[in-house]
Amino acid sequence: MKNIAILCSGGDVSGMNPALKHFVEYSIQKGLTPYFVYNGYEGLIDDDMKEASYSDVSGIINRGGTKIGSARSQRFREKKYRDIAKQNLDARGIDMLVAMGGDGSFKALDIFYKESGVRFCGIPATIDNDINGTDYSLGVDTALNIIKVSIDAIRDTASSFRRAFVIETMGRDCGYLALISHLTSGSELCLIPEVDYDLKKYEQEFKKQIKNGRRYFIAIVSEGIKQDSSEISEWFESVIGMESRVSILGHIQRGGNPSTYDRLMAYKLVNKAIDGLLDGNQMSVICYTKSGFEFKTIEEVTSKKKELDPELLSYLERF
Ligand SMILES: Nc1ncnc2c1ncn2[C@@H]1O[C@H](COP(=O)(O)OP(=O)(O)O)[C@@H](O)[C@H]1O
Numbered sequence: 001m002k003n004i005a006i007l008c009s010g011g012d013v014s015g016m017n018p019a020l021k022h023f024v025e026y027s028i029q030k031g032l033t034p035y036f037v038y039n040g041y042e043g044l045i046d047d048d049m050k051e052a053s054y055s056d057v058s059g060i061i062n063r064g065g066t067k068i069g070s071a072r073s074q075r076f077r078e079k080k081y082r083d084i085a086k087q088n089l090d091a092r093g094i095d096m097l098v099a100m101g102g103d104g105s106f107k108a109l110d111i112f113y114k115e116s117g118v119r120f121c122g123i124p125a126t127i128d129n130d131i132n133g134t135d136y137s138l139g140v141d142t143a144l145n146i147i148k149v150s151i152d153a154i155r156d157t158a159s160s161f162r163r164a165f166v167i168e169t170m171g172r173d174c175g176y177l178a179l180i181s182h183l184t185s186g187s188e189l190c191l192i193p194e195v196d197y198d199l200k201k202y203e204q205e206f207k208k209q210i211k212n213g214r215r216y217f218i219a220i221v222s223e224g225i226k227q228d229s230s231e232i233s234e235w236f237e238s239v240i241g242m243e244s245r246v247s248i249l250g251h252i253q254r255g256g257n258p259s260t261y262d263r264l265m266a267y268k269l270v271n272k273a274i275d276g277l278l279d280g281n282q283m284s285v286i287c288y289t290k291s292g293f294e295f296k297t298i299e300e301v302t303s304k305k306k307e308l309d310p311e312l313l314s315y316l317e318r319f
C-alpha cells in the first residue's frame with residue numbers, strides 16, 4: 001500500500017474540512033493509506049502526523065476552518081528543518097503530498113521537492129482568490145457569501161439612519177473579494193488596490209444623489225488600498241456631508257459553514273489531485289479555469305501576480 005498525506009498551509013478557508021473528508025474516502029477507495037499532517041509545515045518538522053480513518057472525518061463536512069490545523073511556518077524556510085521534514089516523511093513511507101494553500105505554500109513545496117523528491121499536488125485554497133492561473137480557489141465562495149450577508153445586514157441599518165458605511169474586505173493586495181461583492185451587492189463605491197482612484201471624482205455625483213433623496217451609501221474597500229478605511233469614512237463626513245461608520249469585516253470572512261459550491265469543488269479538486277499523483281505527476285497545482293481543470297506548473301502559478309478579469313474590472317464604476 002502506498003502512503004499519501006494531506007496538509008493545510010497559510011490562511012485557513014471554509015472548504016478545507018470537506019476536502020479532508022473526501023481525501024480520506026478517495027484515498028482508501030484508490031488503495032492508498034491516507035495520512036494527516038497537523039498544523040501545516042510545522043507538523044512535517046515536528047512529526048505531527050497520523051494515519052487518518054473514516055472516523056476522523058465524520059461530522060466535519062459542515063464545519064469551517066480545518067480539523068488538522070494550518071500554520072505559517074518560519075522554520076520551513078530553512079533547509080535544516082526541511083531535511084527533518086523529509087526524514088519524518090521517510091520514516092512513515094510517505095512520498096506523496098496534497099497541500100491546500102496559496103502560492104507561498106506551493107513555492108515552499110517546490111523547493112522541498114527539488115531537495116527531497118517528495119511529489120506533491122497543490123490545491124489552491126485562499127479566500128483572497130489571488131493565485132495566478134486559476135479562476136477559483138477553495139473557500140472564496142463561502143467568503144463571498146459571508147460578505148454578502150454582512151453587507152445586506154449593514155444596508156438595513158445604513159438606510160434606517162442616513163449613514164455612509166465603509167465596509168472593509170480582506171484580500172491583501174488583491175481586490176477580488178471587494179469587486180465581486182460590489183457588483184453583487186449594489187454598493188455605490190468600490191476601491192481596490194488594482195485601480196488608482198481620486199475621491200474628487202465622486203464628489204459632485206454623490207452630493208447630487210443626496211439632493212435627489214439618497215438616504216445612505218455603501219462603500220466597499222479592499223484592505224490593500226492606499227488609504228485606511230477611516231480616511232474614506234472621514235471623507236464621507238467632511239466632504240459629502242453624511243454621517244459615516246466603518247465596518248471591518250475581518251476574520252469572519254474566513255469562517256462559517258462551507259457553501260455548496262466550495263464543498264463540490266473540494267470534492268473535485270481532491271479527486272483530481274490524487275488522480276494526478278497516481279498518474280505520476282511530480283509537482284503541480286490543480287487549477288480551475290473556463291477550460292475546466294488543468295494541472296499547472298509551480299512556475300506558472302507563482303511567478304506572476306494574478307490579474308483581475310478585465311470584464312469584471314470594466315464594471316467597477318456604477319455611475
Ligand atoms: N520562499 C519560501 N521558501 C520556503 N518556504 C516558504 C517560502 N514561501 C512560503 N513558504 C512557506 O509557506 C508558508 C505559507 O506561505 P504564505 O505565503 O504565508 O501563505 P500562502 O500559501 O497562503 O501564500 C510559509 O509560512 C512558509 O512556511
Ligand SMILES: O=P(O)(O)OC[C@H]1O[C@](O)(COP(=O)(O)O)[C@@H](O)[C@@H]1O
Nearest residue numbers: 010011102125126127128170171172
Ligand atoms: O490571519 P492573519 O494572519 O491575520 O492574516 C490575514 C490575511 O489572511 C488572509 O485572510 C488570507 O490570506 P492567505 O490565504 O494568503 O493566507 C488575507 O485576506 C488577510 O490579509
